[in-house]
Amino acid sequence: MHYSRRQERYEVTGTGKLTWDSGTGSEECSVVVRNINSKGVQVVASSALEPGSVAYLSGDEFECLGDVRYCRSTVEGFLVGLSFRQDPFFRNSVADSPVEACAVPAGV
Numbered sequence: 040m041h042y043s044r045r046q047e048r049y050e051v052t053g054t055g056k057l058t059w060d061s062g063t064g065s066e067e068c069s070v071v072v073r074n075i076n077s078k079g080v081q082v083v084a085s086s087a088l089e090p091g092s093v094a095y096l097s098g099d100e101f102e103c104l105g106d107v108r109y110c111r112s113t114v115e116g117f118l119v120g121l122s123f124r125q126d127p128f129f130r131n132s133v134a135d136s137p138v139e140a141c142a143v144p145a146g147v
Contacts, residue, residue: 048074055098057084072098078121081114094121103127
């Protein structure tokens with residue numbers, strides 16, 4: 040069975056910092072942003088995060104607060120899906136969405 044995504048993902052290139060409360064205090068790690076859509080962002084993190092936790096992403100183009108949807112170990116680090124809790128804040132941009140602010144459609 041094939042399921043199509045509701046929101047198209049756009050590949051992006053960028054780095055940032057992810058901060059969250061681990062239950063024993065504030066944690067942070069570096070991330071590489073992989074893709075984004077209007078509902079969330081996917082990053083490769085240097086640390087594992089617990090699905091369901093709340094994390095703050097601060098990057099070159101935008102910052103956002105989101106819920107960790109998943110975290111999978113890969114050879115690159117930890118693949119983390121973050122769904123936006125509220126609209127991201129964009130630095131130096133007049134864009135209305137994360138896609139407009141920092142995305143290039145995949146394959147372009």
